[in-house]
Amino acid sequence: MTSFREKAILEAAKSVFMEKGYSGARMQKIADKANINKSMLHYYFRSKEQLFGDIIEDMTLNIVAKYSCIIDSEITVIEKFDKIIDEYTDLMVQNPYAPLFLLNEISQNNSKHINTMKAAISNSRSSNKFLKQILKEQKLGLIKSTPSNQVIFTVLSLLVFPFIANSFVKNILEIEDESYTQIILERKALIKTVLRQFLMT
Amino acid sequence: MTSFREKAILEAAKSVFMEKGYSGARMQKIADKANINKSMLHYYFRSKEQLFGDIIEDMTLNIVAKYSCIIDSEITVIEKFDKIIDEYTDLMVQNPYAPLFLLNEISQNNSKHINTMKAAISNSRSSNKFLKQILKEQKLGLIKSTPSNQVIFTVLSLLVFPFIANSFVKNILEIEDESYTQIILERKALIKTVLRQFLMT
DNA sequence: GTCTATAATTTGATAGAC
DNA sequence: GTCTATCAAATTATAGAC
Known part of the structure; x- marks a missing residue:
């Protein structure tokens, strides 16, 4: 079951990945777009790779x-x-x-x-x-x-x-x-x- | 006038950039492909960005x-x-x-x-x-x-x-x-x- | 021009308090 | 679950000897 937070992260990540590509995407930027602390990205999704x-x-x-x-x-x-x-x-x-x-x-x-x-x-x-x-x-x-x-x-x-x-x-x-x-x-x-x-x- | 070295670097860089994109490309890999020391990349071209x-x-x-x-x-x-x-x-x-x-x-x-x-x-x-x-x-x-x-x-x-x-x-x-x-x-x-x-x- | 060593910075990831 | 502080690794870039 995907929580509200997870959805926000996925949406933010999708937009950043699509704009910059995998190598160009920054976890910090994803966190900012999701209005969330950067650590939380790793809490919900282990790594950039998995996200x-x-x-x-x-x-x-x-x-x-x-x-x-x-x-x-x-x-x-x-x-x-x-x-x-x-x-x-x-x-x-x-x-x-x-x-x-x-x-x-x-x-x-x-x-x-x-x-x-x-x-x-x-x-x-x-x-x-x-x-x-x-x-x-x-x-x-x-x-x-x-x-x-x-x-x-x-x-x-x-x-x-x-x-x-x-x-x-x-x-x-x-x-x-x-x-x-x-x-x-x-x-x-x-x-x-x-x-x-x-x-x- | 572009020297032999410069041409080798440009060719190597082109292939690495095309394969990996700007963010994914690594200066080390470019150097390896050009059979050259990594420092020389910066000697001939100031930075990755300029190359x-x-x-x-x-x-x-x-x-x-x-x-x-x-x-x-x-x-x-x-x-x-x-x-x-x-x-x-x-x-x-x-x-x-x-x-x-x-x-x-x-x-x-x-x-x-x-x-x-x-x-x-x-x-x-x-x-x-x-x-x-x-x-x-x-x-x-x-x-x-x-x-x-x-x-x-x-x-x-x-x-x-x-x-x-x-x-x-x-x-x-x-x-x-x-x-x-x-x-x-x-x-x-x-x-x-x-x-x-x-x-x- | 070339090389080694190293600086400087960025960035993904984690520890640990709350 | 959340945040701060920090680590560890990767990576661009440069200093300086030769």
Whole structure:
């Protein structure tokens, strides 16, 4: 059971880790954000490493759960992509720094937390099932024949990249938060259009 | 004039920074990789911060130069995108970790180096010119009317994301380096096709 | 220019009183 | 459970001999 305090710590830690990354995050800053004494961090979570691990695990499980739920439903490939585009756009609008953070930490951290994510991902055997469905619909002529990994890459690229580039665009091109969100929301329809062109023509 | 030693240090530092990020990088490791005494790092480059700054500046200038060269040539928008897709794919195949590294450091580092990049980017006034060309060709009916920022986002998404997800895909899905490069090279043609569908139909 | 030794600082973690 | 004081380790940076 997670206490009020624990929740406050987790929330503060998540925001600091996402902003600075694991190595750049400071326990003192997490404590400050949680309005708590630094020692208490070690009381509730033994170490920085463990606090980090808990957050990674939580984020991964959330993402995988949402994905599995969509993938396991009995609808067409394109309908699934549409749902993924809608729901993940909304999720990432709430957590715009999450994608870059996760990709980066996975790339840098050479061990433990990757296993956490691997476990979460391979526990759900949804992915294989989805790849099979893509092949099946391609054979039936419902969608064009393209290597399934290229299909996945294309959807993910269009969907995720704008969030990855969020800070870059805002910092370098000096765009404000609201217009950025606006652009992102406009993209939902655009991505669906591009995807249909890609899969059906 | 950069000596042999300086080059060795810069190369070593670049690889360590790209692998671990600024906060995660260790001066000792850079020294080891450059086969040099740790003190010498401070002799040639005053501090970690400055060493990092020099590398960021160098990488940015390289990227901007290549971009400007393509953008300033007298060819159509689609021809420019084709060239960008070809040349940046090749560049990123050589430096697959550069995109994630740069995006991440810009997002995390709240000051100095962002100005380095801003300067490099705004010194070349190519971007505005290119945006104007897009609008012009849209008015002429050569390409479909879509907000130009969405056009840019779409191209960059398709082009850059696979490199950002490089380590993720390799770590989580356990794909080897060669097949990854293969997928990436296949994508050149695919992206051009998708882009034509997007801009012309 | 190069190396050894060491300073100075940061930072994660703990001991111990309350 | 909470706080203060402090430790121990890691890490950047420098002094100074050669």
